[in-house]
Amino acid sequence: MRLILVGPPGAGKGTQAARLVAKYNIPQLSTGDMLRAAVAAETPIGLKAKAVMDAGGLVSDDIVVGIIRDRIAEQDALGGFILDGFPRTIAQADALAEMLAGKGLEIDAVIELRVDQTKLVDRIMKRADEARANGQPVRKDDDPEVFKDRLAAYNKDTAVVIPYYEQKGLLTVVDGMQPIDEVSATVEAVLSKLDEVSSSV
Ligand code: AMP
Numbered sequence: 001m002r003l004i005l006v007g008p009p010g011a012g013k014g015t016q017a018a019r020l021v022a023k024y025n026i027p028q029l030s031t032g033d034m035l036r037a038a039v040a041a042e043t044p045i046g047l048k049a050k051a052v053m054d055a056g057g058l059v060s061d062d063i064v065v066g067i068i069r070d071r072i073a074e075q076d077a078l079g080g081f082i083l084d085g086f087p088r089t090i091a092q093a094d095a096l097a098e099m100l101a102g103k104g105l106e107i108d109a110v111i112e113l114r115v116d117q118t119k120l121v122d123r124i125m126k127r128a129d130e131a132r133a134n135g136q137p138v139r140k141d142d143d144p145e146v147f148k149d150r151l152a153a154y155n156k157d158t159a160v161v162i163p164y165y166e167q168k169g170l171l172t173v174v175d176g177m178q179p180i181d182e183v184s185a186t187v188e189a190v191l192s193k194l195d196e197v198s199s200s201v
Helices: 013-024 031-040 044-054 061-072 090-101 117-133 144-156 158-167 180-200
Strands: 002-006 028-030 081-084 109-114 171-175
Touching (some): 002 158, 013 028, 028 031, 028 061, 031 044, 044 061, 061 090, 090 158, 109 158, 109 180, 144 158, 158 171
Parallel strands (some): 002 081, 002 109
């Protein structure tokens, strides 16, 4: 199964992806996590990406497409993957389609976690409070002001991938404001329907 999770920052993509990893035994590929790891390791990519990420902007398409191209060629991703945080632009979506088509593969489904954006800032502040309470570092981009910039970047750039996948008949919208377990149940229902369709073809 090759799946994309879309939704604004704080919509719960990471949480849902982690659950799908356990259920389908395929990796979650988060460009945000990979970029943060590159920043922490001070790799050349990390050094380039750091300032943009700290400011809540988008890292260049070339960099993230390169990261994904390498990552999906790894052994654990050959049988499928869940993309979280990628693609974020039409150029990335086109590059993804192209790199998969080159291997005779395609995306099976795109799930949009739709949320009330006015409630997201509260949610993100809670995430920062929880991290602090657990003695974990608070992500710099979870600062409310930076978060608002990330939301604006999502609405300006990333939201365009939604009609892109809708046009391709790949999009399913799930209400991300439901409690976490209900979101998971809805996502799993969508995917098991897909499984049925693909196994009946
Ligand atoms: P995330 O954890 O997905 O919210 O990503 C954190 C930050 O990493 C974003 O605010 C961007 O600066 C950068 N980033 C992650 N994925 C991408 C992507 N697909 N394209 C461009 N920048 C990205």
